Amino acid sequence: MTIDELLKQHNLRLTKPRQQVFDVLRQSAVPLTISDIAKKCKNVDRASVYRTLVTFDQLHIVSAVAIGWKSYYELAEPFIPHHHHLYCIHCQNAEPIQTPELEQLVGYLSRKHQFAVVKHHFELEGICKNCQQTKQYKK
Ligand SMILES: [Zn+2]
Ligand SMILES: [Zn+2]
Ligand SMILES: [Zn+2]
Structure with missing residues (x-):
């Protein structure tokens, strides 16, 4: 299952911000905070990164990892x-x-x-x- 196929199943398009957030998470060996992700996504504002993560969370593309009082994000199964x-x-x-x-x-x-x-x-x-x-x- 690719990210493109998964989004299509939910009638969503693979927009630039979605592609970038996904790529950043895929290239990271460790879970990232929203700020980490926003910093690595060029030309995507923080609000778009946040909205993308909410969508990804609903579709189980990412999972949130709570460590201390912070939330980190990483790709979910079946991606990792x-x-x-x-x-x-x-x-x-x-x-x-x-x-x-x-x-x-x-x-x-x-x-x-x-x-x-x-x-x-x-x-x-x-x-x-x-x-x-x-x-x-x-x-
Ligand atoms: Zn250490
Ligand atoms: Zn992990
Ligand atoms: Zn387990």
């Missing part, structure tokens, strides 16, 4: 594989991680409580390995 993050509060890097154990737990809880899970969030905040080796965090 399902994953969670290790967020370093020092260097602000959000490392993607695959967590089969966690996915199993979600499945187990869903069955146990007969609850149809639509979405789940799991982000760890802490100090990454690199930052632990810097002076400030040395024991």
